[in-house]
Amino acid sequence: MPLLVKARSFLRNLFFTRRVDADLDQEVHSHLEMLIDEKIRAGMTPAEAQRAARIELGGVEQVKIHVRDSRTGAFLDSLMQDVRFAIRGLRRTAGLTAFVVVTLALGIGMTSGTFSMVDGLIFRPYPVPHPGGVVTLAGTTHDSMIEDFSYREYLDIRDKTKSYDGVIAYADMQAVGFGAEPAATPRVKGGMMVSGNFFRVLDVEPRLGRGFREDEDQVPGRDAVVVLGADFWQHEFAADPGVVGRTVRLNGTPFTVIGVAPDSFSGLLTFGHPDFYIPLAMARTFSTNIEKNFFEDRDDRELNVKARLQPGTALAQARNELAVVAKSFERDYPNVTRSRGAAVYTQFQTRTIEDDNWKFGVIFVILALAVLLVACTNVAGLLLSRARARAREIAVRLALGAGRLRLIRLLLTESLILAILGGLGGIAIGYGLVNWFHSKESIVFETELPMAVPFHMDKRVLLACVGMAVLSALLFGLAPAVQSTRVDLVNALKSADVDLPGRKRLWGRNLLVVAQVSMSLMLLTAAFLMARGFQHTLLEGTDFTKDHLLMTSFDPRLVQYNAAQTQQFYKLLAERMRESPGVQSEALTQNVPMGQEAYDGVTFVPEGFTMPPDRENFASMMDTADEGYFQTLGIAILRGRAFLASDTVDAPRVAIVNDHFARHYWPGGDAVGKHIRLDSSTGTPVEIVGIAQTIKYQSTSSPIDFVYLPLAQHPVARMVLMLRSSGDPLQLVQPVKDAVRSLDPNLPMLQTRAYEELYLNQAIRGPQMAIDMVGSMGLVGLLLAIAGLYGLMAYNVSRRTHEIGIRMALGAAGSDVLRMVMGKGIVLVAMGTALGLAMGFALERLMNSMLFNSGGVDVVAYLIVVPTLFLVTMLATYVPARRASRIAPTQALRYE
């Protein structure tokens, strides 16, 4: 009850201030009247009584102030006063306020937008309860820090480790032919095979039905059950609660729906959100390596393994334990496990190893923070100038008894309001940026599989925004506030112009100029380097054919083909297409250059090459291609020959390597005719029959080793058909459809499109977007720095009008004044340039180590950036300096 009374008073004080005050006024006045009455009754004259009463009361206003200060919410009241006062002040200088807000908004918006990128790529926790306990168990080799495990290996790890509350496994999301009704033509959806304990270990409670039981993952092929993703359930089944128990067809096999995953669980992948989950035991129905037996072969490594660490178990302990298990694999199965270790990674480690794109995010965030810092220095400079102009007002307040802390609070309130407005603007800009990311299909290219851009302005990013706003308010507000309340009252009140004595007053502003110049130099350098780096990768290794090519993918596993049927299908398809009118040439390849899927790796030992003692083999990226591949894609064979139809299973094994590979292992010699042995020095010998031109295989990668194996000798289930057309490549879609239908009407065509479209998107638009982003950040940084520099210089000149007037009255020429003002500016700009160069070098090293590996210093970039910045900043100091040199002494001296 008292609490209720208190709350009521609080609200009353807050909202009925006027009534409460009038009431108080009446009360005090009536008190005074009664006092007077009392004194008169005691025998005083009315005049005497008045005086005595007033003395006893001690001042009506003072009493009222005491009462107000003791009220509930008095602090809030004074805060509201500050806010009202600050808003009034800011509105008076609306132009300045707008500039400051826009400046801050740009800084905060860019930082939050880019942070959303880094957050989505590496920081955002898995959408499961207690995500921190989920760790990744991965295989390691000489060349890779993160490798999948095979089913057998997973079972051993699950059973032999004790550090976890459950170990789960899942395969990559894959294309699955889905039909809600038996009769319906299957459509391609994204399915994920998971272990039976997947939902239990992750603590994900299905919103409908149930998750898998552990026994549903024991007998291969027995339990055809499926759990739907929430999104998929809503779109495909209109959120029908009766879906549990229904039968759907996956790759032609009937499956029973047993549950629906909750909305909050979108899977463990960064980009993909699986449409449904199936038990690992049903692997035969889905796409796995056709040459291997998923359930038996220990080297059929297709599973990601994650586990929930037991509370209280140290990561180091889990690592040791897993290392022991990995050793036992190597001991017990030496034929299939060589030089393989194992590691336990946290979520953060996993994401940073899996995908390199976060590095761009980090560089973007660094650049955006630099923009924010420039913005903050700008605002600090402006506030400092403003505070000086207000010095007299502040001195009057201090003289009247305002506490210094109270004044600092008032000034900080002002900064905070600016920061909040800037923060709001920043959130808007951040949203814009994130929308821009989403609108750019370059980040996630449209595929049949459910993929989504993981960048959102979520709670975490918004929180970061607010944090940045408050932090920047403190950054730019505190120093001016402290400094401007530290004034010499006597001097301040005497003259209209106040400054701290000596050099100290200039120090702060000079520091701001130096900081600004150096920051923007660093920004510009980074933007320039990044643009050049991308430009470089854009052009490198791109001279092969991209136009007039149609691509479409097949996965005969979707319709239960075995290896022989698959081979037969591709053979017939290639033959039909070659005969088809309009098709100039045909190619089958496992991957297209710059495609979205990762290349397979191949391990090998080059013949005649002395292996380092610590390794058994080397690894390289590889592709499987048919005899039409090099011709169709216009990839030059520099020496030797391309694949031939005669490179069949029965013929000697052959391979084609790229130029980079040949030079790497046979420097100075001819690689053609040499052999490599697959896997180990006792593996299958393969003859190198040709050297292909080195092209760009993946986005923004430097030249790498690359091996091609012929399709006939290295069969693969999922292949891409590429057709060279004379006209519009999309005109070939119908002929392909007809050919496929005649071979098998149930086999879906995946990702059918003009190859050029994919190429442009993967190879050009992504880097172009990055160039646009860093470019605009550099530009914004430069503009802000110019504005800030100009503002500070102009302010300095206006402060010195009086002094300059005296100098000129005493005989200084305009040119002397110009030299004096400019000289000062040049010194500051030079200092800033030196500092900025140092930071630029540091950032370049960082960028080189993270992104481009170009090594060395990009001299051209500095040759362009430094003089440009110097010229521009000099201009920003010249204009005010020139104005100073034109000051008429008579006017300047009359000024006060």
Added chain:
Amino acid sequence: MSPEQTSLLQGTLDLLILKSLRAGEMHGLGVSRRIEQLTGGTFVVKPGSLFPALHRMEEEGWISAFWGESENNRRAKYYRLSKAGEKQLEAETKRWSRISLAIGQALEAS
């Protein structure tokens, strides 16, 4: 003013106000005079302390205020002890007795 006007101990003012209002509703001046009377003139409460205390106690819910007529027909704000106030007075009185007893003992022992 009398030289014995001792400054009020923290919390004592509340106690004295509550005690004064125990006798019945009264306005600010009445409370002030009543305290003087109760303490034999030792404590003179100035309006600068009295009003903030009254308002604070009203916000605490110990007393309630209403407008009424004074003895000479002036509009005056009256205060009245509430249920919570009576409880508070009881608690404060107990506390005060304990303190004064303890202080007394401490001073007597030597």
